[in-house]
Amino acid sequence: MFKFQDFDGKLLALRAEMTAPVARIVTTRMQSAPEPIRLFYVNNVFRYSQSYLKREREFCQAGVELVGCNTSEADGEILALLISSLKQVGLQEVRIDLGHASLLKDLLNAAGLDEQQKVSVQALLACRDSVGLKKFMEQNDFPSNLRDAFLQLSRCRRLDEVSSISLNGSKYDKANKQLESLMELQETLADYELEDLVFFDFSLTKKIEYYTGIVFEASVPNLGLPLGSGGRYDNFIEKFGKLRLPATGFALEIGKLLQALTAQGFEIPKSSKTKVIVASKFRNTAVAAVKILRESGVIASLEVTRRSLEKTMEYGKLTEADYVVSIGSSLKSPVTVFDVKSNVSRNVMFETFLGEVGGQA
């Protein structure tokens, strides 16, 4: 985080992410808002990143939060929205990989590990080092059913494969509950017909102190970094006020989406609106013409420089305008329309031209 001091000595920081500001708004200004609350943002955040490609510190993020509800329907809605958002911007082969923070925490607790050992297991999982994980579990005397559960979960890829896993013994009650909640989510996703795009990934162990339920990442094969991530965080909002509100959401990095789109050969379509430059020695007529054109949905600009029509044509070419229109003293008399691309000019009534570019007089 970037931190610095205000003139009066107070500590200031640039926001590094948007969930905390959202939590602050929810607890201070939306206390009486009916729940659930659905919020979105598109905003810049500031981070020191060790990128070797670009030395950027400012990133644009687009995200959503669903506050006040902890059902699998809420998680399902967020995942469905994530997938449709990515498809909507034009990305192909989108996939979500999803783990469960509390499931992992409950299993680590059931194993009776100290903090250092927990960190070791998380590192082995994050590195997908199943050989190392096996060794660690043997050395630390994991009960055999817990050992199997860890290995099975590391191998699971589809959410429905998780259903075959269940642990006997009351100390596994919590973990079993989390497994059941994953099954419920799987059924919700099936209703959205998204079960083939969402995968289980036990190796997602980042920030499990912060998340309390599912954690997920979105990716496409053409880009080596996740496009965005999210999860359920039921204990976070209460830190900003007395309200204990469960919440779930995601954030996408706009820069990564653009990189992924470029990698997939996507071309950003140009604006289909007509661009017209109006030139006239008679200012009142020109101003009126620009106003009418704009009201008709045309991108119109006034030639404000008093230069020659030739120069205006050159400018039109460079700025990719469609037409340059030269107007006399009245809109009732014919105007000269220069087609910038074909370099052809003709005299027509202003109304006729307006009709051609899709407007009405």
Added chain:
Amino acid sequence: MNKKIRIAIPNKGRLKKPAIEALGRAGIEILEEERTYVSKTSDPRFEAIFARANDIPVYVHYGAVDLGITGHDLILERGADVLELLDLEFGKCTLVVAVPEDSTINFVGEVPALARVATGFPNITRKYFEKTGKQVEVLEVSGTAELAPKLGLAQIIVDITSTGETLRQNKLRIIGSILESTSRLACNKIAYRTFEKQITELLARMRGGSEKE
């Protein structure tokens, strides 16, 4: 998807030959070695990229290549967030702290405050001395750190050693070791998901059945 799986191999240095051999044993023969940056392999699903061992962790992190063979020390130094799927066990070396033989410093605890340390591993070195609570000035050099004491640039160096021969030749004495390293098969996290089947198959072949899943 018909995309080939790109695997980066060091283009020179001590890791190059054993890396090519390790892949060869797993059924991936390099077909157009030397001078080409991109080479076909005997397995049509894989394509080899020759790159500096130093840069491979970053290439893998960003997914410019899907897999890469490089040192564990280099992965840590570049701070690359990659999967280290396999310890290939060759290229064994230790990252050590060394001083000239006639130095009065005998162990790391005796390093004076604000001492200048020359190294090709500035990030690991900075973290190491921060952990030991020593404030030092890290001087980044590429390659021959062992030269720095001779030129009066630094009293201390941090560099890798495998046999200790280079250090002895340059009249340097080890006063501490920071980490042990071997070469690893590194994998991009997204690529692992995309190519999981092919990659686990390759892993099994590289393990040669010695360590079963």
